[in-house]
Each structure stands twice: as C-alpha cells, then as structure tokens.
Amino acid sequence: MKILIVGGYGSFGGRIVELLENEPRLTLIVAGRSLARAHAYCKSRDRAVARIVPALFDRDGDLPALLAWLRPDILIDASGPFQAYGEGRYRLIEACIDQRVNYLDLADGSDFVAGVFAFDGAARAAGLFVLSGVSSFPVLTAAAVRRLSADMARVDSIRGGIAPSPFAGVGENVIRAISGYAGQPVKLVRNGRSALGHPFTEQTRYTIAPPGRLPLSNTLFSLVDVPDLRALSELWPEAKTIWMGAGPVPEVLHRALIGLAWLVRARTVRARFGA
Known part of the structure; x- marks a missing residue:
C-alpha cells in the first residue's frame, strides 16, 4: 500500500510517518512544497522498515497530474492551516475522488470539516473513503x-x-x-x-x-x-x-x-x- 502524506515532514505528518514506518508492506511518500526538506526528513528515518520516499507536492499545482504520477492508495493531508485554505479549499478532495484515491485529513477547522459532507455522495459512488477531522x-x-x-x-x-x-x-x-x-x-x-x-x-x-x-x-x-x-x-x-x-x-x-x-x-x- 502506498500512502501519500502531504506535509509529511511537519510535526503531525512526521508523527504519522514514525507510527507507520515499522510496517514493511507500506510505501510512505513524504511530500510537501520543499523537496529538500522532504529529502532531509526521509534521510533521518534510516531505521524505518517501510519504504520511505520524498516527493514534491504543491496543493496549488496540477493535483490530478500529481496524483496520477504518484499513484497513492491513500492520501493524508497533514498540512494546513485548514482555516486558511479559502477559495478552492476542496480541490485536493475533488482530485482524490477523480483519481480514485482514498482521502483523510487532520483538519481542525469547524467550517472546513462541515463542508466535506458535500462530497459524501461522490465518494460513495467511487467506492472511496473521504474522512475529515481524523484527529x-x-x-x-x-x-x-x-x-x-x-x-x-x-x-x-x-x-x-x-x-x-x-x-x-x-x-x-x-x-x-x-x-x-x-x-x-x-x-x-x-x-x-x-x-x-x-x-x-x-x-x-x-x-x-x-x-x-x-x-x-x-x-x-x-x-x-x-x-x-x-x-x-x-x-x-x-x-x-x-x-x-x-x-x-x-x-x-x-x-x-x-x-x-x-x-x-x-x-x-x-x-x-x-x-
């Protein structure tokens, strides 16, 4: 299973990596806007059993193309702040549904989490999980x-x-x-x-x-x-x-x-x- 962790070298994303890195069947993609920071973080997990790879991921970029290239089974958004996403705040969820990728996030903003329910029908039709506020x-x-x-x-x-x-x-x-x-x-x-x-x-x-x-x-x-x-x-x-x-x-x-x-x-x- 391939898990893409957006914000994977941050405080919360890094903790997720630490909790999953002893599972040999996993590939953990540590992603964010800084490829250098992703590389440095992956290098620090030298005792990991799971395969850990860095990746460049900009949530303002061409998300369907990025997901098609990385081909994760699950995407975890551990970046934020979710309160500041503003217009187009659900582009990542829309891209995950389009590319058949299960999605979950660690959102702590009440407005953001409440709005995710609008994607329930599309997620069910695609046979996917779209989970928000998983914290x-x-x-x-x-x-x-x-x-x-x-x-x-x-x-x-x-x-x-x-x-x-x-x-x-x-x-x-x-x-x-x-x-x-x-x-x-x-x-x-x-x-x-x-x-x-x-x-x-x-x-x-x-x-x-x-x-x-x-x-x-x-x-x-x-x-x-x-x-x-x-x-x-x-x-x-x-x-x-x-x-x-x-x-x-x-x-x-x-x-x-x-x-x-x-x-x-x-x-x-x-x-x-x-x-």
Missing part, C-alpha cells in the same frame, strides 16, 4: 462521549478540552491557525440554541484527575474553533450546550494570547493567518 478533535472526543454516555437516557451538555504537554511540538501551522481564528466568531450550541462564541475570550478552569493517579495541576482552558462544536451536535442533537477548549501552557503565554484575542474581538487589532 483528537473530534474523533477521540466523540469516542469518549459515546463511552461515557452509554448508560445515559440523554446528554444535556458536552464540555471537553485538550491540554497538550509543553514539550509537545504543535507545529507552525497550528500556531498560524490559532492566530487566525482567536477572537473571531465561531458557531456553537449554547443553551439549546445556535450561537456565536469567540475563541480564547471564553475560559473555564478544570483539574484533570485520572482514576488512581495524582491529579494534574489545575488548568485554564479557552474556547477553540474545532469541528466538535458542530459534529457533536449532529451526533447528540439533544445536547443543549457544546463547548470545547484548549489549555496550552505555560499559563502566562496562554493569558497573553487571551489578551490578544480580546483585542481582535474588539477590532482593535486585525487577525491574520500566518501572522
């Missing part, structure tokens, strides 16, 4: 809610969050995404109605306490723009409130981001993707 948000969130609510008659409220380790590499595109949506309006469900929230201007505190373990430090969580805000409302339509947050550390930098988000919300400063 912590919303996949693990939905799995946790499904397990925790298994014995419940109904679900009134869903509140969740992610607290990444300060040693985890979040990647440049995650920073670009956050800088683009912080303080901007996002759709969510609140008190049984469709409403607008503003990421990083709404907070809650929570102490994560795994059973049988010492509790973690009390963590400050801020609202974030993730697919869960819409996807979970379709899975649990009776839920009156759905809120998802992130608790980045150190808290002093988190609070600085909160302050900047309020400036964006007040239109004192302008948010930009890539800022």
Whole structure:
C-alpha cells in the first residue's frame, strides 16, 4: 500500500510517518512544497522498515497530474492551516475522488470539516473513503462521549478540552491557525440554541484527575474553533450546550494570547493567518 502524506515532514505528518514506518508492506511518500526538506526528513528515518520516499507536492499545482504520477492508495493531508485554505479549499478532495484515491485529513477547522459532507455522495459512488477531522478533535472526543454516555437516557451538555504537554511540538501551522481564528466568531450550541462564541475570550478552569493517579495541576482552558462544536451536535442533537477548549501552557503565554484575542474581538487589532 502506498500512502501519500502531504506535509509529511511537519510535526503531525512526521508523527504519522514514525507510527507507520515499522510496517514493511507500506510505501510512505513524504511530500510537501520543499523537496529538500522532504529529502532531509526521509534521510533521518534510516531505521524505518517501510519504504520511505520524498516527493514534491504543491496543493496549488496540477493535483490530478500529481496524483496520477504518484499513484497513492491513500492520501493524508497533514498540512494546513485548514482555516486558511479559502477559495478552492476542496480541490485536493475533488482530485482524490477523480483519481480514485482514498482521502483523510487532520483538519481542525469547524467550517472546513462541515463542508466535506458535500462530497459524501461522490465518494460513495467511487467506492472511496473521504474522512475529515481524523484527529483528537473530534474523533477521540466523540469516542469518549459515546463511552461515557452509554448508560445515559440523554446528554444535556458536552464540555471537553485538550491540554497538550509543553514539550509537545504543535507545529507552525497550528500556531498560524490559532492566530487566525482567536477572537473571531465561531458557531456553537449554547443553551439549546445556535450561537456565536469567540475563541480564547471564553475560559473555564478544570483539574484533570485520572482514576488512581495524582491529579494534574489545575488548568485554564479557552474556547477553540474545532469541528466538535458542530459534529457533536449532529451526533447528540439533544445536547443543549457544546463547548470545547484548549489549555496550552505555560499559563502566562496562554493569558497573553487571551489578551490578544480580546483585542481582535474588539477590532482593535486585525487577525491574520500566518501572522
């Protein structure tokens, strides 16, 4: 099986390579806009059992021709930021369906993920999978809610969050995404109605306490723009409130981001993707 990983030398794409490289039946194509970086990354995986090859892949280029040349079975889009794709944001999905390539992405933008459903009919007709948001948000969130609510008659409220380790590499595109949506309006469900929230201007505190373990430090969580805000409302339509947050550390930098988000919300400063 050939798996093409767009953004394969980045933080998330590189992690996918690391998790798959011990399977000898795989060919992993590490692709991106920089062939030099792809070569350097592939060279660093000198203990891999899978075949790892670099490739140049520009999502703004001739996508059908690129896919016809590389001929992958599966394409994983691990690039982003998905919030910034703008016009023609689904060109890669369209090309994958046209070239009979299964597609999945790690999209964290609620608008982008919601729009992928429009390709469900075409994907089914082609016998393909087109999966969006295949990441912590919303996949693990939905799995946790499904397990925790298994014995419940109904679900009134869903509140969740992610607290990444300060040693985890979040990647440049995650920073670009956050800088683009912080303080901007996002759709969510609140008190049984469709409403607008503003990421990083709404907070809650929570102490994560795994059973049988010492509790973690009390963590400050801020609202974030993730697919869960819409996807979970379709899975649990009776839920009156759905809120998802992130608790980045150190808290002093988190609070600085909160302050900047309020400036964006007040239109004192302008948010930009890539800022």
